[in-house]
Amino acid sequence: MKELVIVGAGPAGLSAAIYGMRAGIDLVVIEKLAPGGQVMTTYEVENYPGFVDPIPGWELMSNMENQARRLGAEIRGVELSSIRRGSGGCFEIETVGGDAIRARAVICATGASLLKLGVPGEAEFTGRGVSYCATCDAAFFKERVTAVVGGGDTALEEALYLTRFASKVLLVHRRDAFRGAKLLQKRVMENPIIEPVYNSVVRSINGSGKVESISLEDTKTAAMKDLTxxxxxxxxxxxxNTEYVPGEILNEYGEVMVDSRMRTSIPGLFAAGDLRSDSIRQIVAAAADGATAALSAYDYLESLARS
Ligand SMILES: Cc1cc2nc3c(=O)[nH]c(=O)nc-3n(C[C@H](O)[C@H](O)[C@H](O)COP(=O)(O)OP(=O)(O)OC[C@H]3O[C@@H](n4cnc5c(N)ncnc54)[C@H](O)[C@@H]3O)c2cc1C
Structure with missing residues (x-):
């Protein structure tokens, strides 16, 4: 029996582990992949306070992991499959592979996954020209023409990163202006390798054996065109990533509903980071959520001990 199980070792989970260990909680972190979360796929992080110069994503997360381990946190490489309330108010945490962990409190910090377009060719060409990680795959596109689909911070950042390799980056967005941070928009506009393609949605990804073109529909005129x-x-x-969370604490977007102390309406169950409602989906916010959730878990465990 553990006092606390933290599910997910991204910024939220690792920060929760750091605060939990310092509060003297007997805890374990479970993580289905390597610790680090989404930040591991980010080339550089420029907006996490405390680093004057941009820091590689893997380095920032390796620092967080090592900090948690130095404080004594155990990080187990297993995937959670379900959580249910067991006897005596404890949580029964089932893992893929069959092991079960019992805990008095749980912090869900399993983050979020990138969305798919769901168009013909996307699944077929994933890994053969279709990618969700510029940091991982940009180098395969040296002097090639690439398209980036999206208009938020991540799309703009990844388009800028691709310009280190690609000869041209078409930035395809369904609206007539990008949503990303103004500074990123300025950098995109000033970069001669990036060519914005506004008011366009991808209808299919085409090729034979590998990606050769995309078919775009103009959102204003419905006209179709192909780009090589x-x-x-x-x-x-x-x-x-909330498939395992009881439906009663999810909102219409599948996010976990929490109060300002990261408490759900189920006593002893907390959520932190990208998976919670109203998250700004940034590293600094996930880390802050993790700290808050750990201290709320501490209060909860103390209240159990007193009762
Ligand atoms: C390409 C890209 C670039 C980004 N750049 C920036 C940036 O520059 N600055 C910034 O502030 N933010 C950036 N972000 C956003 C930032 O990465 C996230 O806000 C942050 O990682 C959220 O942290 P988290 O701990 O909530 O979740 P995550 O980082 O998603 O971590 C969740 C962890 O839970 C694990 N997990 C999931 N399901 C299970 C399960 N069932 N069992 C066990 N483990 C599980 C996952 O493997 C993962 O390690 C970027 C995101 C992407 C994708």
């Missing part, structure tokens, strides 16, 4: 590209990078949003 060698690769497509898709950054159109996120889906919270």
């Amino acid at each position: 590209v060698d690769g497509v990078f898709i950054f159109i949003g996120y889906r919270p």
Whole structure:
């Protein structure tokens, strides 16, 4: 029996582990992949306070992981499959592979996954020209023409990163202006390699054996056109990883509803980071949520001990 199980070792989960260990909680972090979360796919992070110069995503997360481990946190490489309330108010945490962990409190910090376009060719060409991670795959597109789909911060950042390799980056967005931060928009507009393609949605990704073109529909005129590209990078949003969370605490977007102390309406169950309602989906916010959730879990465990 553990006092606390933290599910997910991204910024939220690792920060919760750091605060939890310092509060003297007997905890374990479970993580289905390597610790680090989405930040591991980010080339550089420029907006996490405390670093004058941009820091590689993997380095920032390796620092957080090592900090949690130095404080004694155990990080177990297992995937959670379900959580249910067991006897005596404890949580029964089932993992893929069959192991079960019992805990008095749980912090859900399983983040979010990138959304898919759901168009013909996307699944077929994933790994053969379709990618969701510029940091991982941009180098395969040296002197090639690529398309980035999306208009938020991530799409703009990844388009800028691709310009280090690609000869041209078509930035395809369904609206007539990007949504990303003004500074990023300025950098995109000033970059001669990036060519914005506004008011356009991808209808299919085409090729034979590998990506050769994308078919776009103009959102204003419904006119179709094909653009020749060698690769497509898709950054159109996120889906919270909350399949295992009881439906009664999810909102219409599948996000976990929490109060300002990261408490759900189920006593002892907390949520932190990208998977929660009203998250700004940034590292600094996820880390702050993790700290808050750990201290709320501490209060909860103390209240159990007193009762
Ligand atoms: C390409 C890209 C670039 C970004 N750039 C920036 C940036 O420059 N600055 C910034 O502030 N933010 C950036 N972000 C956003 C930032 O990465 C997220 O806001 C942050 O990682 C959220 O942290 P989290 O801990 O909530 O979730 P995540 O980072 O998603 O971590 C969740 C963890 O839970 C694990 N997990 C999921 N399901 C299970 C399960 N069932 N069992 C066990 N483990 C599970 C996952 O493997 C993962 O390690 C970027 C995101 C992307 C995708």
